[in-house]
Amino acid sequence: MRLETDDTETRDLVERYVARLALPTDRLRVTTDRAAFARWLGRRVPSSLGGAYAYLPSAGEHAILINLARIDRAQPRAVEVVVVEELIHMRDRLDGDLRRHARHGYDRIATRVAEVSGASLEEIRSCLLPVKRRELRYRYVCPSCGHEVRRRVRGTWSCARCSPRFNPRFVLRLVPSGPVAPAQGVAAVAPAVAATGSTLGNRLGAEGAEVRVGAGSSAEDD
Template identity: 35%
Template structure:
């Protein structure tokens, strides 16, 4: 784990008459299709911004996306923290687990009696949150479809007050919901994720070949890197949080 550093501050786009969709017609098509399929409330549309530009998403949320990320949903409270779907759909290797705990929260007004309508905005009521979505543009059409559906499932969870974190991408309850809403078989969804992840990995290695090998002084696990670490990093196997006792050491350089 890396030593903590201060994230950037969100710079959200202004609220407008409808959602902000900086995306291709294909992404827009699937956005509207799955918004209706999931029964999401119209009141949340004016609070949504979707982009296929990583830099724009970073400006909106203050969060930098890993190169391997294919899609991400982020819930941002004004004056508070940005809560992300943890860089979905390719941020982890197959089999790598994440906390399975859910975080029960109050549902947003969109599914209650106090839904904030467009007329309420005109009357001067200030919304206290935003929904931001990133969709990687360089994917095959089927992958774009299911990634849009996947991120809207995260949004639906948040609106209902029951956000979920992935236990295992492609094998958890979110994957099951994705299969149910899209009509794809679970194995087909897993194959799509594998193909897109492998392709992104090839692109990353073509741009940045592995040059350095770091090692944990405690367990001996090796960490290949394209660049040197810019700050102290410790072994995530020995401690999930940063621990200077397990600070990674540069073992060798590759030719």
């Protein structure tokens, strides 16, 4: 195992749960350095991720990022639940289960993180620091009521104040960047899951979680 971190808590947790989950370590690399993980993958890794798992087909290796910069270490089990989750992704990959998250913190993977670590679902859902304002760089406005929403990524959403479900009549419009007024929040949007097609329907969830419709050849999960 290549364990590229000087963080002793991360090292101890990885070693403990690698044993608990009976994972082979000869083809496993773990880092707490997002730039190093991005080099392993050969592509950009969003700073918002608390952790990530990827299988590197060319090397035949499993790669894990524990992104300490995003983890709320004021919570005693925060690093633990991220370590356990990424190792569960590796366990799944080895067991031939390539399913992705249904909904982070609420899906079957969250249930297993709780079982393996003993942490509560509440602890699992609150292990990350809030997304910083500057990461919410896209500003959208409802054409009907004027409600303003900030988003981390570009996408198609409709205004949740005007319609609780996705409604093309209330699709939020991107405001060109410029002087920014105080934001009113990030959660009041209806996801474009009711629509189909390549423009609509590829974003999901008030948290801005993204459904990767066309998954690449290498498995990757956060």
